[in-house]
Amino acid sequence: MPKPKQNKKDSPKKVFLDKIPGRGMKNSFFGNFVIGVLVLFFVVSIYSLISSNKSKEEISISDLALSVKAGQIKEIRVTNSSIDATFQDGIIKTSKKEDSASFTDTLAAYGVTADQLDKVKVSVNQETGFLYWLINLSPILFPVLFIAVFIWIMSRQIKGAGMQAFSFGQSRARLTEPDDTKQRVTFKDVAGCKEAKEELSEIVDFLKNPKKFFEIGARIPKGILLMGAPGTGKTLLARAVAGEAGVAFFSISGSEFVEMFVGVGASRVRDLFQMAKKTAPAIIFMDEIDAVGRVRGGGLGGGNDEREQTLNQILVEMDGFEPTEKVIIIAATNRPDVLDPALLRPGRFDRRVTIDLPDRNDREEILKIHSKEKPFAEDVNLIVIAERTPGFSGADLYSLMNEAAILAARENRKKVSQFDLIRSIEKVMMGPERKSHILSRKEKEMTAYHEAGHAVAASVLPYADPVHKISIISRGRALGYVFKLPIEEKKLQSKKEFLDDITVALAGYVVEKNIYGDITTGPSNDLQVSTALARDMVTKYGMSENLGPVALEGVGGKTLFGRGINEKEYSEQVGALIDKEVSKIMKDALDKAEIIIKEHRPLLDIIAKRLIDKETIERDEFESILVANGIQPKRKENLS
Ligand code: ADP
Ligand code: MG
Ligand code: ZN
Numbered sequence: 001m002p003k004p005k006q007n008k009k010d011s012p013k014k015v016f017l018d019k020i021p022g023r024g025m026k027n028s029f030f031g032n033f034v035i036g037v038l039v040l041f042f043v044v045s046i047y048s049l050i051s052s053n054k055s056k057e058e059i060s061i062s063d064l065a066l067s068v069k070a071g072q073i074k075e076i077r078v079t080n081s082s083i084d085a086t087f088q089d090g091i092i093k094t095s096k097k098e099d100s101a102s103f104t105d106t107l108a109a110y111g112v113t114a115d116q117l118d119k120v121k122v123s124v125n126q127e128t129g130f131l132y133w134l135i136n137l138s139p140i141l142f143p144v145l146f147i148a149v150f151i152w153i154m155s156r157q158i159k160g161a162g163m164q165a166f167s168f169g170q171s172r173a174r175l176t177e178p179d180d181t182k183q184r185v186t187f188k189d190v191a192g193c194k195e196a197k198e199e200l201s202e203i204v205d206f207l208k209n210p211k212k213f214f215e216i217g218a219r220i221p222k223g224i225l226l227m228g229a230p231g232t233g234k235t236l237l238a239r240a241v242a243g244e245a246g247v248a249f250f251s252i253s254g255s256e257f258v259e260m261f262v263g264v265g266a267s268r269v270r271d272l273f274q275m276a277k278k279t280a281p282a283i284i285f286m287d288e289i290d291a292v293g294r295v296r297g298g299g300l301g302g303g304n305d306e307r308e309q310t311l312n313q314i315l316v317e318m319d320g321f322e323p324t325e326k327v328i329i330i331a332a333t334n335r336p337d338v339l340d341p342a343l344l345r346p347g348r349f350d351r352r353v354t355i356d357l358p359d360r361n362d363r364e365e366i367l368k369i370h371s372k373e374k375p376f377a378e379d380v381n382l383i384v385i386a387e388r389t390p391g392f393s394g395a396d397l398y399s400l401m402n403e404a405a406i407l408a409a410r411e412n413r414k415k416v417s418q419f420d421l422i423r424s425i426e427k428v429m430m431g432p433e434r435k436s437h438i439l440s441r442k443e444k445e446m447t448a449y450h451e452a453g454h455a456v457a458a459s460v461l462p463y464a465d466p467v468h469k470i471s472i473i474s475r476g477r478a479l480g481y482v483f484k485l486p487i488e489e490k491k492l493q494s495k496k497e498f499l500d501d502i503t504v505a506l507a508g509y510v511v512e513k514n515i516y517g518d519i520t521t522g523p524s525n526d527l528q529v530s531t532a533l534a535r536d537m538v539t540k541y542g543m544s545e546n547l548g549p550v551a552l553e554g555v556g557g558k559t560l561f562g563r564g565i566n567e568k569e570y571s572e573q574v575g576a577l578i579d580k581e582v583s584k585i586m587k588d589a590l591d592k593a594e595i596i597i598k599e600h601r602p603l604l605d606i607i608a609k610r611l612i613d614k615e616t617i618e619r620d621e622f623e624s625i626l627v628a629n630g631i632q633p634k635r636k637e638n639l640s
Contacts, residue, residue: 036149043145046134059085059093065110071119078103078124080132175250185239191369191394192362193233196226196353200241203328207245207281210326221351222318223329225289225344227336228355231395234332237355238285241330248282250275254291265292265310273317273327281326286314289331293339311340318348357393360386366394370401377417385421388468392428400424426469430481445612446512447472447480450522452607453511454482454504456600457593459626459633463500466634470607471616480611495543498533502589503596505530510593511604534585535578544581552578603629 059067064085067073075086083095083103097106103124107117134141187197206213206220213220226234235251242249250272276282292310321327331349333339343349358366364386371382389397403424408416451470458464472480509523542549552570570578597604606625610617617625623633 033153036153039149040146043142046138057091057093059095061095061097061106062110064093064095065107065112068107068112068120069116071116073120075121076103076123078122080126175248184243185236186243187240189369190233190236190240191365192358193237193355196237196355199224199351199353200237201244203330204241204244207247207283207326207328210281220328222321222327222347223331223349224351224353225336225339225349226330226332226353226355228332228334229357229393230334231393232355232357233394234334234355235285235287236394238283238287238330238332242283242285245281245283248276248279249285250282251285251287254286254288254293265306266313269310269313269317273321276327277321277325282328284327284329286329286331288333289343290333290335290338293331293333293343295338295340311343315342315348357391358397360390363389363392363397366397367401370398374401374405375415377415379418380416380421381418384418385425388422388425396428400428403427426483444472445608446516446520447522448608448611449511449515449604450508451480451482452604452611453507453593453597455607455622456604457504457507457596458482459631460596460600461500461503463494463497464504465501467622468619469616470611470622472611473615495537495541498537498541498543499585499589502530502533502585503592505533506586506590507593507597510590510597514594514597530589531582531586534582534589537585538578538581544585546581547574547577600629603631 061083064073064083067085067087068076072087073085074088077084077086078097081097081099083097084092085095086092097103101109103122104117187201190197203220203224210220226237228234238251239249252268252272256268272284276284292307292314294307294311318329329349336352344352364382367382367385385400389400392400400421401424404416404420407420407423408414451472455467455470458467467482469483470481471483505526508526509519512519512523537543538547539552542551552574603625606629607617607622610621610625626633
């Protein structure tokens with residue numbers, strides 16, 4: 001892929017070396033260390049060179065005087081206080097004299113006459129050069145230098161640490177450079193997300209060849225908001241855009257803007273945008289932008305001035321740069337409903353891309369991507385796994401693959417088998433099996449009947465999802481579970497399906513009430529879920545007869561585009577009506593469940609007994625029980 005031409009002067013490396021804390025520092029510390037060692041080496045070698053001069057044989061000044069008297073000396077060279085005497089036979093010996101006294105005076109003091117001295121060639125040179133000073137000062141200079149170098153190295157290190165302490169205001173963005181091939185992600189690594197990829201490849205095109213767009217007067221959006229459930233690959237997609245375009249990629253998470261110190265968030269934003277502009281073309285990626293981008297002035301949690309300032313700064317920066325800057329901002333969130341409307345205004349994050357949970361085909365693709373480097377047994381069929389995992393996100397599928405590999409490794413197998421994958425589906429879905437939790441006999445029996453109640457209702461009701469598995473092995477927080485899966489993937493749900501779902505949920509409660517004459521805390525979750533569902537039917541989907549087609553509550557949650565949390569959109573009377581409708585739905589479903597349980601009591605007993613016995617009933621076995629009791633199992637072939 002062609003890389004964008006970059007000006008040598010401001011290639012990303014140059015700019016960031018000293019900008020990003022902790023990045024340049026390590027290198028320069030090692031640099032200093034090496035320099036320090038070299039300097040030390042240099043000093044030591046000079047010192048030893050000089051001192052090696054002195055290893056010539058020494059002679060005392062009185063002996064030298066005697067030698068002069070005896071006429072054994074040919075030549076004497078005096079340099080400051082040191083004396084080099086060359087004997088007639090060529091041997092050189094050194095001696096010392098006092099600094100203050102002159103050489104001739106010194107010898108005269110030892111009784112050398114002028115005549116005797118005349119026979120010797122005497123040369124005196126007063127040395128004042130560099131070497132002289134070095135020689136004289138080296139005993140002091142050496143330790144001083146040593147200490148200086150030591151302090152220098154230390155101070156560099158401390159400065160590094162100190163710099164970090166003063167770098168709060170600097171952006172904490174992590175930079176992925178375009179030529180970093182190790183971390184590089186491309187669109188090939190992202191399965192599915194077709195719509196998002198299309199939208200983003202436009203951006204890639206622009207970053208690669210901005211001129212083409214400018215010449216025709218096209219304006220490229222500054223901001224793109226990726227919205228989608230957690231784990232659907234938003235972060236991955238953003239990195240893929242950078243990888244495809246081959247530009248610098250700054251990524252920062254919303255929560256990193258706001259950290260401990262007031263005023264830091266805003267200055268980090270400023271710093272981040274500055275860096276990005278210097279390196280342009282570049283992508284700024286703000287992950288989890290809802291951490292800073294929540295509706296301002298909501299008064300929730302006492303208001304957070306720091307967060308608001310940060311958000312304001314983001315808005316200011318986004319307004320402040322020209323479309324010609326070649327910096328594109330990608331943000332990701334799984335809570336678009338809580339974002340401040342100002343962020344979504346034209347000129348800011350005006351492109352919004354929704355990333356859906358993967359459908360069956362996409363799931364298969366994602367599984368394929370993550371099965372690279374994993375040896376599979378022959379029986380592995382990823383299509384089946386994809387079919388069995390509706391509602392799984394990309395991240396879930398990734399961890400499914402990983403769990404399967406771990407299972408295989410734990411059982412000392414070299415290859416991942418289909419069974420590993422299937423076991424991992426449940427594991428990812430509900431957390432690991434709690435083998436350690438042992439139910440008492442009575443608890444076990446009640447749980448078995450409770451789950452059997454769900455299973456019977458689900459098999460009898462025409463619009464409920466068919467049962468895939470029943471178990472009374474506790475998982476996560478549930479004591480037992482009935483695993484239902486839709487026959488086909490559904491985007492829309494109908495009122496009849498909702499009603500049957502509620503009836504199935506209440507069947508467990510009915511069983512406890514009618515068979516044991518007592519109610520445990522077991523069905524509390526069933527009740528919560530079904531009541532919430534009934535309430536949504538009335539207030540969101542217009543599925544109640546008496547209230548009719550009105551949506552009384554926003555779909556996204558309680559604060560939709562700036563409305564406060566306590567603002568009801570309906571009156572007290574309507575509120576009372578809603579409550580009435582909800583309890584009517586629940587009551588009807590309860591009656592229906594009671595009839596079903598009464599009618600199918602023999603089947604209920606059979607399933608419950610089998611459960612107590614085996615703890616788990618798989619789909620095939622369950623269906624043969626149904627057939628034996630005259631109930632047609634729900635299968636794709638039996639539909640339509
Ligand atoms: P998000 O940011 O939406 O919460 P991530 O991008 O962090 O999700 O995804 C987490 C992981 O899940 C990714 O690193 C990747 O391994 C996997 N994943 C998610 N979606 C996909 C996809 N469409 N294709 C391939 N892998 C995916
Ligand atoms: Mg993410
Ligand atoms: Zn239940």
